[in-house]
Structure formats: C-alpha cells, structure tokens
Amino acid sequence: MARLALASPDGSASRADGRRYDSRLLAELSARRHEATWLSLPPEFPLASGRAIDAALARLASVPRETMLVVDELAYGTLPAEGVAALGRPVAALVRYPASMDPALSAQDADRLEATERAALAAADVVVATSAATRALLLDRFGVPKERLRVAEPGADPVPRARGGGGDVPVILTVGTVCPRKNQATLARALGRIADLGWRWRIVGSLDADPAYAEELRATLATEGLVDRTELVGEIDETALADAYDRADLFALTSRLEGYGMAYAEALARGLPVVAGAGEAAAGLISGAAGELVPPEDPATIAAALRGLLTDGDALARAARAARSAGIRLPRWFQCADVFEHLMEQAEAGR
Numbered sequence: 001m002a003r004l005a006l007a008s009p010d011g012s013a014s015r016a017d018g019r020r021y022d023s024r025l026l027a028e029l030s031a032r033r034h035e036a037t038w039l040s041l042p043p044e045f046p047l048a049s050g051r052a053i054d055a056a057l058a059r060l061a062s063v064p065r066e067t068m069l070v071v072d073e074l075a076y077g078t079l080p081a082e083g084v085a086a087l088g089r090p091v092a093a094l095v096r097y098p099a100s101m102d103p104a105l106s107a108q109d110a111d112r113l114e115a116t117e118r119a120a121l122a123a124a125d126v127v128v129a130t131s132a133a134t135r136a137l138l139l140d141r142f143g144v145p146k147e148r149l150r151v152a153e154p155g156a157d158p159v160p161r162a163r164g165g166g167g168d169v170p171v172i173l174t175v176g177t178v179c180p181r182k183n184q185a186t187l188a189r190a191l192g193r194i195a196d197l198g199w200r201w202r203i204v205g206s207l208d209a210d211p212a213y214a215e216e217l218r219a220t221l222a223t224e225g226l227v228d229r230t231e232l233v234g235e236i237d238e239t240a241l242a243d244a245y246d247r248a249d250l251f252a253l254t255s256r257l258e259g260y261g262m263a264y265a266e267a268l269a270r271g272l273p274v275v276a277g278a279g280e281a282a283a284g285l286i287s288g289a290a291g292e293l294v295p296p297e298d299p300a301t302i303a304a305a306l307r308g309l310l311t312d313g314d315a316l317a318r319a320a321r322a323a324r325s326a327g328i329r330l331p332r333w334f335q336c337a338d339v340f341e342h343l344m345e346q347a348e349a350g351r
Contacts, residue, residue, distance in 0.1 A: 251275070
C-alpha cells in the first residue's frame, strides 16, 4: 500500500474547484487501497505571514517520510525554497495556475509572489499541472524543466444531458467563486446589453471569498437593472450543483484566468453551450461549435455571443450537440489518479 498526503490551505473558498479536485483524487486513490489523506495548512495563503509559513513547514515536516508529499500551489508558491529543501525529502507541487497570476493581487504582491514561486518550483522534485496550458506556462514562463513536469487533468463523470430550465425563458448558469478571477461583474455588464431578451441568470459559487467583489457584483446588477432576473445562489453541495447544471440552458463564465476550467467541463458533459473567457485552458476544452471564446474584458463582444445563441434556436441546438460530443470525450477521474499512482510507485521504488 502506497501513501500520499495532499497539503492545501484550510477553507480556501476562492479555490472551490481545487477542493473538489483534491477530494475526488483522494477518493480515487483510496478506492485503490492506497492511504491517501488531506493535510490542512493555515488558511492565509498565498499572502501568508511568516508565522503561517513556519506553521505550514512544521506540518509538512510532520508527515512520515514513507508518504509521498504533494503541496497545492496556493501554499507551495509562498514557501521559501530553503524551507522546502530543509524538509529533506521529495516534494511534489500541484499547480492549477500560478498563484501570482491571480488578478485580485496588487502588482507589488504579484511580483513578490512570482519570485518566491520561481524559487519554490525550482526546489520541487516534480510539478504536476492540471492542464496542458498550465504545463506550457510553467515551462515557458517559470522555467520548470520539462522532465519534472506531469499533467493530471480533472475528470468528468458520465452524466445525463441537461433537461433545461423548463420555463418560458432560458436559464443562463454561471458556476464559480464570486471573485475578480471569475469576472462575474463584467458578465453582468454584458447581460445588461441584452436585457431586451428573455432570460434568467443563476450564479452558483461562494459569496464570501471576496466580500468586496461580491458587493461590486451586486452593485453592477442594480445598475444594469438585473436584480430581479438574477439569482445569487451561493455555495451549494454536489447534489444541488448537479441539479443546477440539469436545469440550465446555457453556461457562461468569462474568467480572466483558469488553470483548467472544471465548470466548463461539467457544462460540456451536460451538453450545455459554453460562453467562456478566452484563455489557453478554456481553448483546450471549448472548440468547434460547442460555444464561444470571448475577451473577458469586453462586455460588447460577450453580449454579442450570448445574443447570437439566445436568438437563434438552431445555433443553440447545434452548440448543445457539439458540447455534448465534446463532453463525452473528456478525461475521467481514474486517469487523473493514474498519474499520481505512478508517481507514488516511483517514490516507493526510489526509497
């Protein structure tokens, strides 16, 4: 029986996809009779105090040496390289996207964090990216050697085709923590440009990760006259989330940055056309007629993409078929677990 500990900040509401990835990965490995557990790190990362960093290093040092140690980039990129080296053991970094690229950071914080990320990643024995786009970024911008890079994409479960909103107007679904990176306020401004059409907007995701941005979103909804057409659902459990996808007709999330885009993948699996913020990760998922890639800072272009789908039933139906076809071809969770199981076997062989 091989052992793995996956360390990440406790209660990091801004990384809901990350928590779901971690949970499914650990469940898959445990089902294979491996000892796969989660290790809680202080919640302050990535902008952690010296005290929080010391506490994180102490918790990492407490993990038995026969256990493979994987640290989420949200914390790993802040750790000093000398602290990682002082652990005296192989360490793997799990990177969804470099934390220094989060648009919520000030330029000063981003520059400081990028410097520590570069040094910390250089100290990692292996770096696991959650998409080919993130792998390319780590290779080209952060100088991680390709021989130390692996890709373990999230999986998508086989699910039925979405039944749709079932009402008089289509339901537009957005899933993602309400924060600058997910960019819901710009999407609200785009929807304000198509207020002449009939639709309802359902936003699923934590409203507590960035209260100031949540207030900005509410203010934008009021300014655009969309309060009565928008439902701020908040964070919900897996059963309710599946129901939200099932009761949608169109998926829209104009993120500024995604490491993979699990919400996009889940929408495609349900056969929902997707309007997504243009980026390398999104482009890797949404191709052909399955949806539209739009500039995340351009409400006019976003609005035009939404209008085109909402006013042309044939175009919406074609996009739904293409989305379903793409969703069927998505990787499964067992493939993600295969990558880590192989790393665990390599670690055992090397001891």
